[in-house]
Amino acid sequence: MSDKFDVIVIGAGPAGYVAAIRAAQLGLKTACVDAFTGKDGKQALGGTCLNVGCIPSKALLDSSRQYWNIAHNLPVHGISVKDAKVDMATFIGRKDKIVKQFTGGIGQLFKANKVTPFFGTGKLLKGNQVEITAADGGKQTIGATNVILASGSVPIELPFAKFDGKNIVDNAGALDFTEVPKRLGVIGAGVIGLELGSVWRRMGSEVTIIEALPDFLSVADADIAKLAAKEFAKQGLDIKLDAKLNKAEVKKDGVHLTYTDKSGEQQLVVDKLLVAVGRRAYTAGLLADDTGVKLDERGRILVDEHCHTGVDGVWAIGDAVRGPMLAHKGSEEGVAVAEWIAGKAGHVNYDTVPFVIYTEPEVAWAGKTEKELKDAGIPYRVGTFPFAAIGRAVAMNEAVGQVKMLAHADTDRILGVHMVGPGVSELIAECVVAMEFKGSSEDLARIVHAHPTLSEAVHEAALSVDKRAIHKGN
Ligand code: FAD
Ligand code: NAD
Numbered sequence: 001m002s003d004k005f006d007v008i009v010i011g012a013g014p015a016g017y018v019a020a021i022r023a024a025q026l027g028l029k030t031a032c033v034d035a036f037t038g039k040d041g042k043q044a045l046g047g048t049c050l051n052v053g054c055i056p057s058k059a060l061l062d063s064s065r066q067y068w069n070i071a072h073n074l075p076v077h078g079i080s081v082k083d084a085k086v087d088m089a090t091f092i093g094r095k096d097k098i099v100k101q102f103t104g105g106i107g108q109l110f111k112a113n114k115v116t117p118f119f120g121t122g123k124l125l126k127g128n129q130v131e132i133t134a135a136d137g138g139k140q141t142i143g144a145t146n147v148i149l150a151s152g153s154v155p156i157e158l159p160f161a162k163f164d165g166k167n168i169v170d171n172a173g174a175l176d177f178t179e180v181p182k183r184l185g186v187i188g189a190g191v192i193g194l195e196l197g198s199v200w201r202r203m204g205s206e207v208t209i210i211e212a213l214p215d216f217l218s219v220a221d222a223d224i225a226k227l228a229a230k231e232f233a234k235q236g237l238d239i240k241l242d243a244k245l246n247k248a249e250v251k252k253d254g255v256h257l258t259y260t261d262k263s264g265e266q267q268l269v270v271d272k273l274l275v276a277v278g279r280r281a282y283t284a285g286l287l288a289d290d291t292g293v294k295l296d297e298r299g300r301i302l303v304d305e306h307c308h309t310g311v312d313g314v315w316a317i318g319d320a321v322r323g324p325m326l327a328h329k330g331s332e333e334g335v336a337v338a339e340w341i342a343g344k345a346g347h348v349n350y351d352t353v354p355f356v357i358y359t360e361p362e363v364a365w366a367g368k369t370e371k372e373l374k375d376a377g378i379p380y381r382v383g384t385f386p387f388a389a390i391g392r393a394v395a396m397n398e399a400v401g402q403v404k405m406l407a408h409a410d411t412d413r414i415l416g417v418h419m420v421g422p423g424v425s426e427l428i429a430e431c432v433v434a435m436e437f438k439g440s441s442e443d444l445a446r447i448v449h450a451h452p453t454l455s456e457a458v459h460e461a462a463l464s465v466d467k468r469a470i471h472k473g474n
Pocket of ligand 1: 010011012013014015016017033034035036046047048049050052053054055057120121122123150151152153171192282284285286317318319320325326327328329330358
């Protein structure tokens with residue numbers, strides 16, 4: 001054993017690196033072990049989120065949106081651009097530069113906070129020792145009073161459509177196409193399928209999404225999912241519901257798909273296939289046999305409500321444990337665990353975690369859906385407001401979608417807010433604050449909102465709960 005730390009974090013994704021920084025801020029001697037290798041062959045901190053997830057996908061969503069707007073949104077403003085072209089090297093290169101800036105930024109934050117980074121694969125041994133194996137096979141062991149497991153997640157592979165990194169790809173592959181695929185197939189109309197499907201649709205691909213479930217975006221509120229589906233269809237995203245992929249064969253002229261839908265067996269040939277059917281917790285090689293850390297029935301590290309594994313001094317956070325696979329959920333768990341280790345009062349409110357899908361229009365929500373309230377027998381009132389009646393949204397030519405607010409019928413406490421429309425990724429934050437403070441729809445209704453802003457849709461939806469919206473019939 002070469003060194004003894006107060007805290008060792010395994011994994012430097014948004015759960016792990018945030019835990020490491022917070023632990024160091026609290027005066028704990030902290031190390032963080034991560035194995036992610038960047039395109040330059042060097043250590044790239046930041047995990048899935050910074051390297052092949054949140055940040056690169058948003059970079060491409062923003063670039064592709066600019067391109068799409070030239071043909072689809074600028075003419076209505078009286079602006080026309082002839083012969084717009086995309087330079088793919090610049091398109092992908094800009095995304096890579098942003099990734100490098102942010103992964104490098106974590107290295108600087110580690111330096112500033114005195115977190116010691118280790119580059120290699122960490123394995124938890126009995127007694128809170130961590131064996132680190134470098135890429136060249138070299139091994140060293142370090143020990144700590146506390147170990148935080150933050151090993152994240154990896155894409156689920158379908159046995160009949162295995163990733164080959166070229167024709168059948170996961171999220172990482174779909175963020176690195178060297179040319180725009182003429183025909184893109186996507187398996188799974190979940191968050192990745194919709195976001196990356198949108199990127200390539202905007203760049204000109206014919207996009208067909210095959211989704212196994214009969215309902216579109218069943219995790220979202222049904223009204224919001226319905227409105228979103230209508231807008232995505234207008235953009236040319238061809239989403240086939242209740243469709244099951246049977247086979248994907250790579251041939252000379254593309255990937256040949258066989259799937260079954262309500263009408264029977266169907267064939268489709270695409271140039272590239274993105275498989276985005278969910279992610280699973282990643283724990284390969286993470287745990288020696290005798291650590292006592294347990295996995296649940298879905299292979300996630302088993303933890304209690306305090307992210308504790310039940311083994312003295314061993315904690316787990318982020319995508320590797322139960323709960324939504326979201327960067328901000330993992331980061332907040334990281335902060336809370338560091339604070340619990342330091343003897344402080346950590347806190348994560350899972351009931352107000354916001355969900356955002358960065359499509360066009362965006363989809364965002366927090367709290368319960370209408371169906372969840374109905375199923376639980378909770379009495380509620382609903383307020384809605386369409387962006388079509390919001391001056392700012394109309395001025396932007398983005399007046400689609402609505403805000404829907406659900407409040408308890410007796411107490412008026414806000415139980416859920418669901419949105420589809422322009423800028424809702426930002427609007428949801430106000431609702432999360434209100435919900436965190438146990439606010440009511442009346443609280444939001446009485447708050448002055450700037451005019452003309454998109455936030456007036458939240459204000460009006462809150463008024464509409466009490467049937468007193470000003471700019472629509474109630
Ligand atoms: P990860 O980010 O997966 O990091 C785990 C790290 O641990 C990795 O670097 C891995 O190499 C390392 N590791 C694993 N095992 C070991 C080991 N034994 N030794 C050393 N290192 C190890 N979420 C959002 O909230 N917003 C978004 O917009 C969003 N967009 C996304 C887009 C895409 C395309 C994808 C794929 C995901 C997106 N997500 C988004 C989800 C988000 O990326 C994850 O929820 C988040 O990265 C999970 O953080 P984590 O720290 O738990 O794990
Ligand atoms: P997902 O769970 O969002 O969607 C997967 C979809 O694939 C589901 O609709 C599911 O019904 C469908 N599916 C499953 N098996 C199928 C099959 N055999 N054939 C056809 N469809 C099938 O998963 P994802 O899109 O892979 O994303 C993984 C995780 O990453 C999500 O949990 C999400 O939280 C996270 N993520 C978040 C963001 C964001 O916050 N904006 C963006 C991307 C990813």
